[in-house]
Amino acid sequence: MEAFTHLSTHAAPLNLANIDTDQIIPKQFLTTIERKGLGNGLFYDFRFDENGNPKPDFVLNQERYKGTKMIVAGDNFGCGSSREHAPWALLDFGIRCVIAPSFADIFYNNCFKNGILPIKLPQAQVDELMQDAKGHNFRFDVDLETQTVTAPSGKEYHFEIEPSMKRALLLGLDDIADSLTHKVEIERYQEKRKTLTPWL
Incomplete structure (x- = not known):
């Protein structure tokens, strides 16, 4: 998993609440367990019409x-089914950070397991960032170490x-990689178990 330390990018304002995982990555794209290529299906029904032509009014x-790595979104982002394809699709599209007032719990946790930083901020602050994202000087800086988002205006927002x-995220560890940081202790325990319970 790619580590997340600092991000400097413009941001796409997606001012919609309750965007569910089927809207993030529709069900027809769930036939693969490969993570590559899923970005093509990201927000498919928002991005394309029934003939597969891009909708020019959709923000992305x-x-x-184009090329944004961050989305500023509405409340309850990632609700619906618990498909891990949703963060996979965001990551494959290039999105490394989503800012919203709240996230669905499973989606929120899945983001961390895949190298995406979901940031919760109060609604009033998200509204400010949404307006900044619509501006012309709209470069944002996200620093995970200091837990801050700096808006184009220079205003700083702290997140928990x-x-x-x-x-x-800072070390780029998914669950398996994190477990393997304890490899010595795991091997020591396994050897101890062999001694204490040789019949197993």
């Missing part, structure tokens, strides 16, 4: 937001994060 299809999740 607009030239000024659970320490173990912060550590995993």
